[in-house]
Amino acid sequence: MADGNPSGDQGKAGTVPGVPTLEDLQRWTYVIGRAQQMMMEHGLDQAARGEAAGPFALMPAPAAGLKLMQAGADFWADSMKMWSRMLSPEGTMPTEEKGAKDKRFAAAAWRENPVFDMIRQSYLLLSDHMLKSVDAVEGLSDADRERLRFTTRGIVDAMSPSNFAWTNPEVIERTLETRGENLLKGLEHMLRDMGQGQLTHTPGDAFELGRNIAATPGKVVKETPLYQLIQYAPTTETVLSVPLLIFPPWINRYYILDLSAEKSFIRWAVDQGLTVFVVSWKSADATMADVTWDDYVVRGQIDAIDTVRDLLDVESVHAIGYCVAGTTLAATLALLTARGEAEKVKSATFFTAQVDFAAAGDLSLFIADQLKLVEQLSGDGFLDGRYMAATFNSLRGRDLIWNYVTNNYLLGKDYAPFDLLHWNGDTTNLPAKWHQSYLADLYRDNKLVTPGAISVDGVAIDLGAVATPSYVQAGREDHIAPAESVWRITDHFKGPVRFVLAGSGHIAGVVNPPAAGKYQYWVNEGDAPDFASFVAGATETKGSWWPDWIRWIERQDERRVPVEGARVPGGGKLEAIEDAPGRYVRAR
Known part of the structure; x- marks a missing residue:
């Protein structure tokens, strides 16, 4: 290779080509x-x-x-x-x-x-x-x-x-420097990725479920064909009377909220004196070919809500919905309201969740392509989660694709252990029929915000009837659920809504423990008519928004009860089936 040096000198070993004339x-x-x-x-x-x-x-x-x-x-x-x-x-x-x-x-x-x-x-x-x-x-x-x-x-x-x-x-x-060893090692990385049909971001053996991720102590207390219900062991002598039930997105594993102990929202919530339950969705297989929207709302979220209420003998729960599970939680609230059962949910929290998809960001640009992909690749009734992972990676191609091509294929570097990226690569299969409906009815046609346009369990729903107190968190740099799109939930619910804009994006904006001292969040205590007005009048607070959330939760109902009986996993009418994190999250 010519180096631009007229003398033809290649320079000392380990240097780049010489200076051109x-x-x-x-x-x-x-x-x-x-x-x-x-x-x-x-x-x-x-x-x-x-x-x-x-x-x-x-x-x-x-x-x-x-x-x-x-x-x-x-x-x-x-x-x-x-x-x-x-x-x-x-x-x-x-x-x-x-x-x-x-x-x-x-x-x-x-x-x-x-x-x-x-x-x-x-x-x-x-x-x-x-x-x-x-x-x-x-x-x-x-x-x-x-x-x-x-x-x-x-x-x-x-x-x-x-x-x-x-x-x-x-x-x-x-x-x-390596006499070409980096290229051989990079080729080994690339061929392995080609064989597994997925880009590697972190060493496969660096993390183990139940050991250094998804390790918060708890028990699986219920299992259905759609989900396992995990109850976590309390760490305080008393707990808030109203329990917390978390619905993670079924397009990913639930433990994004239970990574390392230092990052775990679940562990932190337990330490705040909450009785915490989490739904661990089953990764779809051929038995779930007919699973639809109704299943995730009625036989998923409402069934879990009723299970927790009955187990603890309480009137209501605090519910959290993350991303698509937040979209479904909005439909759940609307269905409960239509049935006259709104009191089953004391408060609802939405992590980076959209209900109005009029400005849903980059994902909405290729809905037609995604619908065709689901149709072509789901012959057994489910979509291989690796295709969805590739789609999300493409939204941040520079960081999640090309950065790894350079570092791990060309430079031949070893993968750095990173729990969040381990989770990102731990893909979940999706029920094809429901996923197609989700893309068409919500992303493409935006039916959820039109009163009566969508029915659940035979009941036409209307988000405008929802009066449940809600806490809505958005990420300022979110590329999956843009903050302005998340804001639009405030245009539809009629109940009190506290909107919080967090620093960073779809994951780091949510998974931001107070001890880390990272990022910031903004609130606007005034009556902002739109997102731009919210931003213009917002007050910034350094660090995590989690303490703001727990203060808001306590304002909904500050009553506490002793930790005894069913407040301990397996101590009530539901016996412990197995230790957390359970078998559903391990299934591939």
Whole structure:
């Protein structure tokens, strides 16, 4: 491989290629500049003749030409600025250079070596203009534009020079240092992932259920074909009279709320003096081919609510619904209200849950594709959870896909133990019929917020009738359930709602124990009519929102009772079946 050094010296072992001469840089300036000009001229010529491919074909030719001409001119001007800086005697870059904090280019060689500095800057410039070009396309609906933007962002991330061995100075240096062992090890990683049909994020043997994750002491006290009910051992002498029942999403394992002891929301809630129950959903198999929306609401959530009420001889429970289980919890509340049984739920808490899908984020852009995928891949009545994992990974492709391609395939690094990513890879199968209904009725048609548009157990439901006190948590950087979309629950429930905006995203925004001292949250004690008004008038508090939540729970009912009888797992009419975390969470 030529190194740009006229003497032909390769430099000492372990270094990236040498410094190019001024003549080399001038030649590359001409080549890249000419290539850019040719692409721009070709695009304009196609547009003028109405032959533009892709979204440009939707545009009237004159409009397409004008937009492309302006985009090309901007690209050319920025390119010239970049090359002027590269060829200047000082070779310095602006202090606040675009992409300066990009983790992909953190290594010093991306800036100190002129060749890789040129590659990096060229990529950042091209990717920036590719994303800007989305806004230059006329004649697209808002939905089509967002789909184009998402696809373009995926292409931009995939074409990063950090993802390829011979355009990444770290990989070249690592290859020279290890004499190619990194590439062999990376190939081993890649072949193993191909064999298991899933990208690896963390060592498979680093975590064990019941030992260092999902290890909060408890017992399985009930099992149905749909779920196991876990009751956790109390750690306080008295507990709040009203118990807590948690519904995790069935698209993931429940122990996202019971990771390591330091991160476990479940353990923390037990320590606050709550009698805690958690539903552990069964990973779908062929026996669940006919499971529908009604099953998760009636034979899942309401059945668990009634079970806990009967076991502890209490009138009501505090309920938590996380993500899609929060969506279902809203339907559960509406059904209970329609039946005149709203008092069964004392309060409802929603973790990053949507009920109004009008602005549901990137996932909503590809519902038609997802529906086809479910139909094609669920011949046995269920969808393999690895497909859903790949979908969620693609929403954060730079972090959850390409970062691992670089580190583990190209650099050949070992996987770092990380309990959250272990959970992320512990996939759950989904009942196909219900998942299709969920995508079509909720994401695509947004029926849940239309009174009477959806029925559960033969009863038409109306979210507008729900008066249950609710605590709604959203993540400021959530890419799965955008905060503004989560906010919309406040437009539908008629009961009191406390909305809390947490720092970080869909997982870290929820799993944020107070002891960690991380992130922050915002509340607005005023009457905010919309999300923008909430943000404008919100007050920030450093750290976790969990203490705010437990104070809110105690305000609903502060009565306490001794820990005895059924308050201890297996001490009441339901005998302990097995130790937590139970067999359902272990099933593959």
